Amino acid sequence: MLDLDNIVAIDIHTHAEGPCGTHTWEDGAELREGMKAYFKQDLWAPTIPEIADYYRQRKIALVIFQVDCEHHLGIRRYSNEEVARLANENSDIMIPFASIDPHKGKLGAREARRLVEEFGVQGFKFHPSQQGFYPHDRMAYPLYEAIQESGKPALFHTGQTGVGSGMRGGYGIKLEYSNPIHLDQVAIDFPDMKIVMAHPSFPWQEEALAVAQHKPNVYIDLSGWSPKYFPPILVRYANSLLKHKVLFGSDFPAITPDRWLADFEAIDIKPEVRPLILKENAIGLLGLRSR
Template sequence: MIDLDSIVAIDMHTHAEISRDGHRSLPPSLMDGSAAYFRVAGERTPSIDDLAAYYRERRMAAVVFTVDAETATGHPPVPSEEVAEECARHADVLIPFASVDPHKGAEAVREARRLANTPGVRGFKFHPSLQAFHPNDRAAYPVYEVLQEHGMVALFHSGQTGIGAGLPGGGGIRLRYSNPLDLDDVAADFPDLPIVIAHPSFPWQDEALAVAQHKPTVHIDLSGWSPKYFPPQLVRYANTLLKDKVLFGSDYPVLTPDRWLADFDALDIKPEVRPRILKDNAARLLGLVKDA
């Protein structure tokens, strides 16, 4: 139901941070720590209604998701079913992704199948550091099989994370799980699974670029960092070899699209590449428009 002609951009990376009954997506220490890390000035937990109004006002569409990391954190997620239901009321601007906890084994597979058949859901979000798993762990492969079978997009956090940053022991979160090179195995073993490597992948930017260049189904979203901090090789590849595989993402609400786009305007990106990054590449990946 998204009218591509009426929007200026598709934000591939926003978070459903609170449920209808007020349950937050992260434990209080991690939620407060990430707000401090990102210096969030506004509302840290907007509702999905708020998120829809925010993006509608800006003539943008947005992908929305939560993360099921219950095994690793002991904290139940915002339900993916609820995210899909709430986004369905705003289908002109919101695109729901689901999430499952890979540690839940057969239950995760059943849940992935149910969610993949939920109207409106176009992909799944994984956060390897928060969920405490390596993406190429064969235990997660049955979940990917379901996603590939149903044409879902698999979006993986990569690199350093603001969740746990600055807390004692990093809140117990380990960065090593989010090396994007792990996704090379996933892309090789699931060649029909569209994959998005989320964020500039510090300190593994070159690994992310290599995987995206080598594997046809792998994309990179640019969320979580202001573009003024992008490493030069990321800008160079976005302008050239990966111009059809790089995607706008903000990380709202911890980083606003207003801030991201203002800094993107100053970035040395070719005029003909800008609309691809801001809208066209995501529209094609999400099946909103067919390849010519």
């Protein structure tokens, strides 16, 4: 159980794509090489217990998930059940999310309900560009219905992605799927499902801000970019209209919380807004104080 008074922040966006030797790791080898070139580093691939220890040392709680892109990219997923089991073994610091490819239809919806009921999953991750779908495609609606019924949030990648960047044909990754404006319709059709738009949404930042400001169930996480590169309009909205709807996220292991937090200290965020972004907004989104 999280000790909310003892943690300094909640990282809403971290990845667990499976340790070396698993099928998901081997399937994704080609794509991973492209990402190493994009990020100009050999991406660290720790196990979930290692990630827990890393964050525990820093007194930062974290949301952790894998990405299910089996339909579009043919990469077998790392088990949602395994992610949840290991996260629950480290429940003093970890919060498990799941990822289900929406192409799985009613089967995916049944899985979502089971993961919440039997494994304590606290939210769901989507990556439209990797999963090959528009978020407002009704194909995904049975899964959204199950998520809305559960009361858990849904986190969507938005904007450009390092996945496939610079690779031939972008490795089949279509950027348009992750335009945040598509989530406007989802927010209308599922007004009781909390939606988190992940990342500064380059090149559609203003669309993301408009949707988050207009729809009360839509939030933004700040993962995937160093804060020193945040566009001024994002900083302005985070300090004002969206100060209760913006969340800290790192995109670990691509960006570490150490780097993100150090760069966050250097940008012009009001002192009274910093704790909202780093911790309090996530507590509200995830309903942590009510447990």
